[in-house]
Amino acid sequence: SAVISQKPSRDICQRGTSLTIQCQVDSQVTMMFWYRQQPGQSLTLIATANQGSEATYESGFVIDKFPISRPNLTFSTLTVSNMSPEDSSIYLCSVEIYRGNPNYGYTFGSGTRLTVV
Amino acid sequence: TQLLEQSPQFLSIQEGENLTVYCNSSSVFSSLQWYRQEPGEGPVLLVTVVTGGEVKKLKRLTFQFGDARKDSSLHITAAQPGDTGLYLCAGAAPDSWGKLQFGAGTQVVVTP
Numbered sequence: 147s148a149v150i151s152q153k154p155s156r157d158i159c160q161r162g163t164s165l166t167i168q169c170q171v172d173s174q175v176t177m178m179f180w181y182r183q184q185p186g187q188s189l190t191l192i193a194t195a196n197q198g199s200e201a202t203y204e205s206g207f208v209i210d211k212f213p214i215s216r217p218n219l220t221f222s223t224l225t226v227s228n229m230s231p232e233d234s235s236i237y238l239c240s241v242e243i244y245r246g247n248p249n250y251g252y253t254f255g256s257g258t259r260l261t262v263v
Numbered sequence: 264t265q266l267l268e269q270s271p272q273f274l275s276i277q278e279g280e281n282l283t284v285y286c287n288s289s290s291v292f293s294s295l296q297w298y299r300q301e302p303g304e305g306p307v308l309l310v311t312v313v314t315g316g317e318v319k320k321l322k323r324l325t326f327q328f329g330d331a332r333k334d335s336s337l338h339i340t341a342a343q344p345g346d347t348g349l350y351l352c353a354g355a356a357p358d359s360w361g362k363l364q365f366g367a368g369t370q371v372v373v374t375p
Contacts, residue, residue: 155303194362250313256303256304257305
């Protein structure tokens with residue numbers, strides 16, 4: 147299955163600033179997914195990023211706050227804009243494991259732990 | 264949004280004991296996946312179940328998918344400290360095309 151390199155692994159940011167998180171996949175994938183995991187909680191899907199088109203955002207998430215780029219089939223970025231302490235979370239990217247694989251599912255990056263002060 | 268209720272939220276057991284984690288919903292899923300997440304890492308896929316009534320075994324872990332494809336369970340036999348982690352179930356709704364709905368997670372702690 148695909149291997150994802152995500153960076154930075156953690157950051158501490160001032161409120162009002164922006165942080166861009168990068169995900170690099172070692173193979174070409176059609177869709178990449180961005181999740182948020184707030185402290186002590188489960189994963190919530192932010193958006194789905196397809197190459198060549200605008201990302202599709204889930205309810206409660208907007209492009210102005212979480213702009214996403216998907217310049218090619220192996221790379222995507224998520225920016226957390228105009229940050230506030232409520233944005234402190236772990237952000238994860240994910241790609242699909244090939245559907246023909248008996249263990250079809252998703253591979254995740256190791257996450258970016260963001261603290262906003 | 265299809266809700267997945269996962270229970271219990273927290274489980275602390277001694278090495279060698281058995282445990283079961285449950286994942287329930289009122290909605291049907293086309294597939295259901297179980298992940299384990301350790302601190303500082305992303306979730307790692309353990310298994311995917313797709314057929315109602317399906318049972319899969321992964322060493323000491325047994326996964327079941329309900330006949331109606333609305334619920335699942337994870338049973339660990341003779342738990343070891345290495346089984347410690349956050350266990351997450353995640354369901355893919357029909358026609359969701361890649362979107363997963365995650366349960367709240369069960370934190371399992373196995374002490375020697």
